[in-house]
Amino acid sequence: MRYSQLFGKTSKTAPTDADSVNAKLLTQGGFIQKEISGVYNYLPLGLRVLNKIQNIVREEMNKIEGQEILMPAMTSEEGWVTTGRNAMDVLFHLKGQGDTNLVLNPTHEEVVTPLVQKYVFSYRDLPMAVYQIQNKFRNEARAKSGLLRGREFNMKDLYSFHTDEADLDRYYEIVKKAYFEIYKRIGLGDITVLTFASGGAFSPFSHEFQTLNENGEDTIHLCKKCKVAINKEIIDTQKTCPECGNDKLEAVKATEVGNIFKLRTKFSEAFKFYYSDQNGQDKIVEMGCFGFGPSRTMGTIVEACHDDKGIIWPKSVAPYQVHLVGLDLFEENIKTQAEKIYQDLLDKNIEVLFDDRSDVTAGAKFADADLIGNPIRLVISKRSLENGGVEFKNRNKEKSEILPLDSFLNKIIAK
């Protein structure tokens, strides 16, 4: 992509109303633009990051036999009346044709349970799991902190269905592992911990995945040895590490980036979702629910990975792998060399953002590169050519090195 053609601009100043680090940097970098409180437009750079996170999640869900579907964001209120959750205060209500009562779904148990019920009748159909990646709507009393708590936000929600509790327990552990793999792959593995939580109002058990960062809105109590924590809801009843019994837990700030539940029979009972067992007897279906927020995770990555100059994207979710800065482009021979490098990178399928602006000074281009935060910066200029090639620098390192023109591609692929 040529920077000169990119939709979205960087800015020296952040809007007054963007106060959290992620809102500031993502807005200044041209990744997102606020539409209304808690609701954001994703510009090309931002959408690329979101897509990458979603695709990693998608791959891991597919590996554990999750089948991707897409349910409507807008449905009848009916299912919510059935479960009694239509009174939930974050639920958006709206009217359809003929004065029908509709809702914008904040989660999809009320939709997925009746849906799966239409196809699953027998123990032969179980276990099974479906998931979707879709925008949710919650009328939060107070949207805040950029992408960390929105009123419309992106979510992956996986729902699993089982013949009995033992099978639910089995699958729950599989999903837990998949989640750790996701956090590892998106670059948050070292700072994301399993956190024991209450099940909230609708489920007796749950675990959260909390990413440690100073600006996190949650306080969790961490066992440093096990890298496991308990959240503030249950700290009064559970004062020690659930895994090693350690009673010296440390209170730390974190952001919740995933939440997994054993729903058990809460929803299958509400919708009378039974299956026939081997003996032809009706049995209640056991359910699990596994949430992951790609948009919130995107904000969390920024909170955890930045410096005073801008964002430092982990390689796996960066909008582009290489930020190619062309300097002295008003000189024809340098422009030609820069264009060739750009083309070489494209030919090798290396994602590259090429700052091809000829009327912008070096400092401005470096500042933009640091703000946007792609992992590798390449500089081609009169100076770099005199030094024998292109200058290579990692976003998170101070030192740069010169790579010869005839071999720089191999080195970049190797890095």
Place this chain on the structure above:
RNA sequence: CGGGGAUUGGCGCAAUUGGCUAGCGCGCAUGCAUGGGGUGCAUGAGGUUGCAGGUUCGAAUCCUGUAUUCCCGACCA
């Protein structure tokens, strides 16, 4: 939902106690110079000061209402 702040060109801000044609920086356009950490100079475009009422000879400024937005708290499947 309770408490507090904010709202002035696209963005960030200013405008003595109410007083001339509402200024400045960034950005944008044009030109000249510059050319490795947001470069300099010049010229120019762009605003009925969130909205609706009210007070006044006169309102960005005071009053009432309302909208939006941010922060603290409560809430958070």
